[in-house]
Amino acid sequence: MATSKTALIAGATGLVGSYCLDLLLNDNYYEKVIVITRRSTGKTHRKMKEVLVDFDHLENYSNELVADHIFCCLGTTIKTAGSKEKFVSVDKNYPVSLAKVCRATGATEFLVISAMGADRHSWIFYNKVKGAMQEEILKIGYPSVHIVQPSLIMGERSEKRNGEKMAQVFFENMGFLFRGPFKKYAGIEAKTIAAAMVYYAKEGTKGTHIHTSDQLQQVWDDFYAK
Secondary structure, eight states: OOOSEEEEEEOTTSHHHHHHHHHHHTOTTEEEEEEEESSOOOOOOTTEEEEEOOGGGGGGGGGGOOOSEEEEOOOOOHHHHSSHHHHHIIIIIHHHHHHHHHHHTTOOEEEEEOOTTOOTTOSSHHHHHHHHHHHHHHTSOOSEEEEEEOSSEESOOSSOOHHHHHHHHHHHHSGGGOOGGGGGGSOEEHHHHHHHHHHHHHHTOOEEEEEEHHHHHHHHHHHTOO
């Protein structure tokens, strides 16, 4: 049954984001889907509105960023970004800026992709940045925040990430090792993460929630794999 809810997604051209966008567009729970992006997704849909933005100045687009549920699927690598500073912009500054602007325009729920092991005190730069991003978002005051912390994200990317490709081959062939308490370390399909995010948003639970790969997989197994 359709509702009057509006979803907004950032990162819709990425691996998880593209799946998430398709799910949102085909879910009657959402009446409107706002896509913010640097470049066009190339998609058209009766309930989709695409807004081309400069992520360094999101506050300039606040009148167009009005939604109930915010899906943040932004993410890159240092190699793709070109420097640590640019990586921080994409993986920390942009999600935090998005969360602030959208909270000010009335959003009540924020869902963001982070990483397993995210911790601002980590000696691993990637995890340190993700941890700092999480902490800053939690200070903004959303009634509901869902932080998704997957292990290796499986799927075909438009950009080449040789290290990830090798890791995917390992997880595909050695998945039997990741059982019981080690299940959260198993690789997880991008479509599974996207489906879980949409499920959590519609569930409407209040407070802060952190979801690891095993929990995301369980949502898929229970509600989407049948």
